[in-house]
Amino acid sequence: MIKINIKDEPNCKWIHVEGRIDGVTAPELQSQINTLIEVGNTKLLMELEQVDYLSSAGLRVFMNGQKLLKRAGGELILYKASQPVFEIFQLSGFANIFTILTTDEELRAYLK
Secondary structure (H helix, E strand, O other): OEEEEEEEEOOEEEEEEEEEEOOOOHHHHHHHHHHHHHOOOOEEEEEEEEEEEEOHHHHHHHHHHHHHHHHOOOEEEEEOOOHHHHHHHHHHOHHHOOEEEOOHHHHHHHHO
């Protein structure tokens, strides 16, 4: 199960995700990301502190979103990834592709 909450923040859309991102829930998250990009958002901040599982289907969602945003001159930013999710990004090599912020101070500095 997944819960997705989107709110407007200065300079970006904040997407708070809770639960599992797997083959069952990944299409819902991909749809939300695609819709945000289609209406012109170029900076998406994904808060992943409450995500306890990320499968390869979930990694594809992030990669697809990043590719679409890069083409539009934007970026998908990962924020406060839970330890299991952060480890998956590191082991897969995806940590090199994304901006990953871990603290409120990093976030404030990045969004200035």
